[in-house]
Amino acid sequence: MAAAARLLFCCLLIFSMYVGVLYAATNAKDAAALRSLKDEWTNTPPSWDSSGDPCTSWDGIVCDNSSRVTSLELSSMGLTGKMSGDIGQLSELLSLDLSNNLGLTGTISPQLGNLKKLAILMLSGCSFMGSIPSELGSLPELTFLALNFNNLNGEIPPSIGQLAKLTWLDLSDNRLTGQIPFATSISPTPGLNQLKNARHFHFSNNQLSGSIPEQLFGPDMSLIHLLLDGNQLSGTIPTSLASVQTLEVLRLDRNRLTKSVPSLNNLTNLINMHLANNQLSGLLPDLTGMNSLTYLDLSNNTFDLTGSSAWFSTLQSVATLVIEQGSFNGAVPQEIFSLPQIQQVFMKNNAFIELNLSANIGDKLQLVDLQNNGIVQLELGTEFTKTLMLFGNPVCSNNPNQIYCQLQQEAKPYSTSLTLCGMAKCDSDHLKLNPESCTCSYPYAGILYFVAPSSLDLSNATLFRSLETSLTVSLGLSVSLQNLSLNNENNLQMQLELFPSDDKYFSRSEIRTVASALGRRTYKAPSELGLYYFRPSEYIFDDGGRRVLTTGSIAGIVTGSAVLVLMLAALAVYAVRQKRRAEQAMSMSNPFASWTTGGRDTGGAPQLKGARWFSYEEVKKCTTNFSESNQIGSGGYGKVYKGVLSDGVVVAVKRSERGSMQGGTEFKTEIELLSRVHHKNLVGLVGFCFDQGEQMLVYEFMANGTLRESLSGKSGIQLDWMRRIRVALGSARGLAYLHELAHPPIIHRDVKSTNILLDDNLTAKVADFGLSKLVCDVSKGHVSTQVKGTLPIEKGKYIVREVRIAMDKNDDAHYGLNDKIDPAIKNSHDQLIGFHRFLELAMQCVEEAAADRPSTSEIVKTLEALLQAEGVNTSSTSGSSSTSSSLTEFGHGNGVRQHPYDDSLAMKDGAESESFGFDNRYALVSVVEPK
Numbered sequence: 001m002a003a004a005a006r007l008l009f010c011c012l013l014i015f016s017m018y019v020g021v022l023y024a025a026t027n028a029k030d031a032a033a034l035r036s037l038k039d040e041w042t043n044t045p046p047s048w049d050s051s052g053d054p055c056t057s058w059d060g061i062v063c064d065n066s067s068r069v070t071s072l073e074l075s076s077m078g079l080t081g082k083m084s085g086d087i088g089q090l091s092e093l094l095s096l097d098l099s100n101n102l103g104l105t106g107t108i109s110p111q112l113g114n115l116k117k118l119a120i121l122m123l124s125g126c127s128f129m130g131s132i133p134s135e136l137g138s139l140p141e142l143t144f145l146a147l148n149f150n151n152l153n154g155e156i157p158p159s160i161g162q163l164a165k166l167t168w169l170d171l172s173d174n175r176l177t178g179q180i181p182f183a184t185s186i187s188p189t190p191g192l193n194q195l196k197n198a199r200h201f202h203f204s205n206n207q208l209s210g211s212i213p214e215q216l217f218g219p220d221m222s223l224i225h226l227l228l229d230g231n232q233l234s235g236t237i238p239t240s241l242a243s244v245q246t247l248e249v250l251r252l253d254r255n256r257l258t259k260s261v262p263s264l265n266n267l268t269n270l271i272n273m274h275l276a277n278n279q280l281s282g283l284l285p286d287l288t289g290m291n292s293l294t295y296l297d298l299s300n301n302t303f304d305l306t307g308s309s310a311w312f313s314t315l316q317s318v319a320t321l322v323i324e325q326g327s328f329n330g331a332v333p334q335e336i337f338s339l340p341q342i343q344q345v346f347m348k349n350n351a352f353i354e355l356n357l358s359a360n361i362g363d364k365l366q367l368v369d370l371q372n373n374g375i376v377q378l379e380l381g382t383e384f385t386k387t388l389m390l391f392g393n394p395v396c397s398n399n400p401n402q403i404y405c406q407l408q409q410e411a412k413p414y415s416t417s418l419t420l421c422g423m424a425k426c427d428s429d430h431l432k433l434n435p436e437s438c439t440c441s442y443p444y445a446g447i448l449y450f451v452a453p454s455s456l457d458l459s460n461a462t463l464f465r466s467l468e469t470s471l472t473v474s475l476g477l478s479v480s481l482q483n484l485s486l487n488n489e490n491n492l493q494m495q496l497e498l499f500p501s502d503d504k505y506f507s508r509s510e511i512r513t514v515a516s517a518l519g520r521r522t523y524k525a526p527s528e529l530g531l532y533y534f535r536p537s538e539y540i541f542d543d544g545g546r547r548v549l550t551t552g553s554i555a556g557i558v559t560g561s562a563v564l565v566l567m568l569a570a571l572a573v574y575a576v577r578q579k580r581r582a583e584q585a586m587s588m589s590n591p592f593a594s595w596t597t598g599g600r601d602t603g604g605a606p607q608l609k610g611a612r613w614f615s616y617e618e619v620k621k622c623t624t625n626f627s628e629s630n631q632i633g634s635g636g637y638g639k640v641y642k643g644v645l646s647d648g649v650v651v652a653v654k655r656s657e658r659g660s661m662q663g664g665t666e667f668k669t670e671i672e673l674l675s676r677v678h679h680k681n682l683v684g685l686v687g688f689c690f691d692q693g694e695q696m697l698v699y700e701f702m703a704n705g706t707l708r709e710s711l712s713g714k715s716g717i718q719l720d721w722m723r724r725i726r727v728a729l730g731s732a733r734g735l736a737y738l739h740e741l742a743h744p745p746i747i748h749r750d751v752k753s754t755n756i757l758l759d760d761n762l763t764a765k766v767a768d769f770g771l772s773k774l775v776c777d778v779s780k781g782h783v784s785t786q787v788k789g790t791l792p793i794e795k796g797k798y799i800v801r802e803v804r805i806a807m808d809k810n811d812d813a814h815y816g817l818n819d820k821i822d823p824a825i826k827n828s829h830d831q832l833i834g835f836h837r838f839l840e841l842a843m844q845c846v847e848e849a850a851a852d853r854p855s856t857s858e859i860v861k862t863l864e865a866l867l868q869a870e871g872v873n874t875s876s877t878s879g880s881s882s883t884s885s886s887l888t889e890f891g892h893g894n895g896v897r898q899h900p901y902d903d904s905l906a907m908k909d910g911a912e913s914e915s916f917g918f919d920n921r922y923a924l925v926s927v928v929e930p931k
Contacts, residue, residue, distance in 0.1 A: 211235030
């Protein structure tokens with residue numbers, strides 16, 4: 001008893017010391033400041049309700065090795081309350097992000113000026129009021145300042161000009177007034193013209209007034225975005241603006257600017273220019289030399305079109321031209337329609353009287369809108385077949401039935417399709433269908449704004465699919481785009497929904513990661529869309545119940561936990577002893593009887609067909625202790641070793657690494673499926689090992705390496721390029737046959753040359769064909785228990801999109817895919833004869849809807865026709881090849897039975913092909929699909 005008492009006392013002492021360390025870990029001053037913030041705020045993360053150490057247990061807090069708080073990241077957390085002045089006590093803070101918390105109100109604390117090491121300050125998307133503290137100008141390390149989308153008023157503090165390292169300054173969408181501050185050589189007052197490293201001046205949608213200072217710009221500035229739209233600025237456009245040659249986006253629209261536009265020809269990097277809705281006059285500005293310009297809007301001014309408009313022909317990059325609500329008359333400049341990149345021309349509500357669209361029309365022109373003009377003379381040739389809108393012109397009085405004389409409905413804006421989900425619906429208002437998996441989950445949603453797009457075509461599926469793809473690849477999330485429109489500020493906006501990958505809800509850390517990528521613009525949108533803002537809706541986290549622990553509760557927990565620790569220690573000793581005894585007993589019997597997942601029996605030994613179980617020692621011996629000399633490959637799952645069994649059979653052993661191992665149920669399912677699939681074009685499964693914590697698959701050995709090695713000549717096997725196509729198609733069609741046989745599909749991936757192996761007869765066989773694969777997130781401690789396709793399945797979808805986007809029928813040589821063709825084929829001595837025809841057939845084979853894909857027999861017939869058209873004898877065999885011609889293989893040779901891939905021999909009514917064995921007792925369940 002005395003010994004037990006001493007043990008209990010030691011446990012209590014150690015536990016109380018541990019708790020004391022937790023309380024004392026964070027710097028006392030920082031801990032006090034954080035608790036002051038917590039007292040001011042409500043709806044803080046649940047982890048803040050505990051009395052643990054902020055540096056180790058509070059969500060959104062990052063500390064350095066000295067337990068000083070260096071980062072406070074709480075974007076989109078639903079915080080409410082005011083900013084405590086004690087925040088200025090966090091003197092080691094490097095990053096402060098409280099953005100997108102609409103419940104944060106009151107004023108911005110001047111005490112932020114004490115954070116001398118602060119580099120990032122993000123307070124956008126909140127409800128802060130009052131003026132911008134001048135103390136923010138005393139943050140010498142600040143590089144990123146975002147105060148946009150608040151209710152701030154007053155003037156821009158001149159002290160901001162002292163932030164020498166500032167690169168991003170965003171004050172948009174507030175109620176700021178007064179003039180833009182600037183410094184002069186005779187005045188000690190700082191100004192924004194001192195921000196030589198600033199690349200972004202975003203001041204849109206305020207109430208700034210006065211003229212734009214001539215002193216604001218100079219050749220030593222680094223600006224790429226100048227957004228002054230939606231203010232009350234007056235006077236002329238400063239001539240000094242032309243000296244900022246780094247400028248890419250210029251928005252001066254929706255102001256009160258007057259007089260003529262100065263020469264801006266030096267802005268050769270300018271991509272997007274908005275001068276609309278001002279009071280500008282004089283001749284239409286000559287923009288000769290602005291060769292990067294893709295979007296130009298000069299609407300609702302009083303420009304004069306008199307004189308030569310030949311400079312229009314120099315705008316080689318312009319895709320969208322908008323000159324509406326003017327007084328232009330005479331003939332519409334014909335040069336506009338022949339520009340090589342022009343897509344849309346908007347010139348409605350002018351006074352043009354003549355239009356010629358009979359010749360020299362650009363290939364990319366899609367829309368000409370000249371509604372409500374005075375056009376009486378029209379020349380329209382057959383060369384223009386796109387949309388023309390002339391409603392409200394005199395020429396239509398005699399031709400009212402012409403389509404261009406009628407009010408035309410605009411094309412339906414793009415939206416992410418949910419057709420693959422059929423009639424599936426969600427039973428809750430805030431749950432939405434994930435367009436990728438068709439499951440119901442709660443997305444992180446909001447409005448995505450693009451303030452400088454190059455195109456106004458809302459139906460451009462290619463553009464918006466590329467946006468979906470880039471978001472998915474960058475953020476790793478499923479994406480939905482809905483409700484595309486142009487708002488009153490001439491911004492493109494849409495509803496963006498981002499869906500969690502593995503769960504119904506996002507965690508707080510996941511939301512912070514996504515919010516940071518979109519808020520700091522580490523995610524880069526397609527160049528045609530350019531600069532963006534994301535304003536998310538409030539996200540309701542699935543936190544469960546929230547409890548606030550009292551001091552008495554904590555004391556009780558400490559005491560009870562100490563006793564519990566002692567009891568658990570005794571139980572652990574007993575359990576370890578019992579486990580050793582059980583393991584010894586189990587090792588003498590069938591090892592599968594002990595397979596469990598989370599304490600649940602997996603169902604005993606797998607039902608195998610032609611595959612055997614190997615012990616760990618057997619596999620270790622046959623691979624010479626997994627020596628490096630026996631290693632023949634590696635991948636995300638682990639490594640592959642060559643081995644020789646005791647009976648002399650050579651095998652390939654795939655050994656899973658710890659981080660990619662599956663649970664018992666998944667591994668059992670995989671080997672049961674693999675053991676039942678037999679086909680001449682699939683590498684056979686010899687057996688498996690589930691012993692001593694190892695998971696290994698034993699396959700037949702393929703002596704001649706991969707197809708990629710063969711095509712590149714590394715293995716010494718010389719194949720002419722036509723035979724390479726036969727081999728690749730044979731493997732791909734083998735996989736397609738498996739796909740059809742296993743309906744509904746559980747095999748769904750592109751066949752890579754690295755997954756195709758060659759045996760001694762040069763027969764191509766598919767390895768790692770993707771029946772099942774572990775999908776896990778070690779950081780979350782989560783392992784999926786469903787059979788899934790391998791990860792390249794998902795990437796394959798986006799590869800197909802990229803190929804479709806890149807395809808260019810005007811490129812006779814490479815069809816727009818020069819940089820995507822295998823160099824081993826592209827650089828061969830043979831020309832890519834008929835490449836575009838094979839590519840078009842391949843694109844048909846990967847259509848999303850099964851009804852749009854050709855059958856296997858149709859593919860064979862098409863290939864035969866293509867080859868015969870190129871002069872290839874489809875009925876002969878190659879004398880240098882150990883394989884027959886592709887068409888003979890597919891059953892079109894004389895006297896040869898049809899290939900098992902032919903549609904006429906598809907397994908129906910219980911029939912089984914000689915070349916493909918599948919045990920029908922284990923028919924695949926229809927709900928097992930890759931996600």
